[in-house]
Amino acid sequence: SAVISQKPSRDICQRGTSLTIQCQVDSQVTMMFWYRQQPGQSLTLIATANQGSEATYESGFVIDKFPISRPNLTFSTLTVSNMSPEDSSIYLCSASGGYEQYFGPGTRLTVT
Amino acid sequence: GQQVMQIPQYQHVQEGEDFTTYCNSSTTLSNIQWYKQRPGGHPVFLIQLVKSGEVKKQKRLTFQFGEAKKNSSLHITATQTTDVGTYFCAGQKSGGYQKVTFGTGTKLQVIP
Numbered sequence: 271s272a273v274i275s276q277k278p279s280r281d282i283c284q285r286g287t288s289l290t291i292q293c294q295v296d297s298q299v300t301m302m303f304w305y306r307q308q309p310g311q312s313l314t315l316i317a318t319a320n321q322g323s324e325a326t327y328e329s330g331f332v333i334d335k336f337p338i339s340r341p342n343l344t345f346s347t348l349t350v351s352n353m354s355p356e357d358s359s360i361y362l363c364s365a366s367g368g369y370e371q372y373f374g375p376g377t378r379l380t381v382t
Numbered sequence: 383g384q385q386v387m388q389i390p391q392y393q394h395v396q397e398g399e400d401f402t403t404y405c406n407s408s409t410t411l412s413n414i415q416w417y418k419q420r421p422g423g424h425p426v427f428l429i430q431l432v433k434s435g436e437v438k439k440q441k442r443l444t445f446q447f448g449e450a451k452k453n454s455s456l457h458i459t460a461t462q463t464t465d466v467g468t469y470f471c472a473g474q475k476s477g478g479y480q481k482v483t484f485g486t487g488t489k490l491q492v493i494p
Binding site for chain 2: 303310311312313314315318328329362369370371372373374375376
């Protein structure tokens with residue numbers, strides 16, 4: 271299994287600013303992912319974070335808005351850029367070394 | 383794109399009653415996974431099913447994968463208050479690495 275930590279756990283940000291979320295895994299993993307989850311809703315995949323190369327984004331998500339880094343096999347960051355109130359959500363980091371996915375505790379973002 | 387729907391969306395049961403959630407995919411799946419998310423928590427992996435018609439049990443939980451590999455179910459026998467949470471299925475299409483698509487989720491409330 272893998273233990274995932276995320277920082278910050280929550281933040282309140284003003285519109286137009288950017289926030290970078292950090293995700294740290296306690297072991298080397300093959301795949302890392304970033305999800306968004308509105309309260310009471312399902313998980314929506316933003317992108318797959320690829321080690322050493324550009325992230326693979328899902329339809330509706332673009333690199334300019336959600337730049338992602340993954341410098342090694344245990345760490346990734348997601349930046350939410352030029353935020354608007356519509357970006358208010360829970361952002362979850364996930365990692366997988368096989369078939370099952372492990373999730374971090376999430377970052378609760380509120381944009382005012 | 384691939385869609386994974388779950389019914390019911392919500393379910394309230396008396397403690398001791400059984401509970402079932404159904405998961406249906408718009409496309410044939412390579413495998414299906416189930417996750418549980420407690421209120422305020424993050425999704426936690428429960429199980430993966432791979433074979434057509436496969437049935438797996440974990441104590442009071444029974445998981446089934448349909449013959450056509452497009453649907454699945456989770457049945458909980460004699461629910462307990464610790465079963466409270468949202469149950470997500472997550473399907474993965476065949477053909478190399480394919481992202482996991484999470485279902486819409488079923489929120490279970492157990493009344494003591």
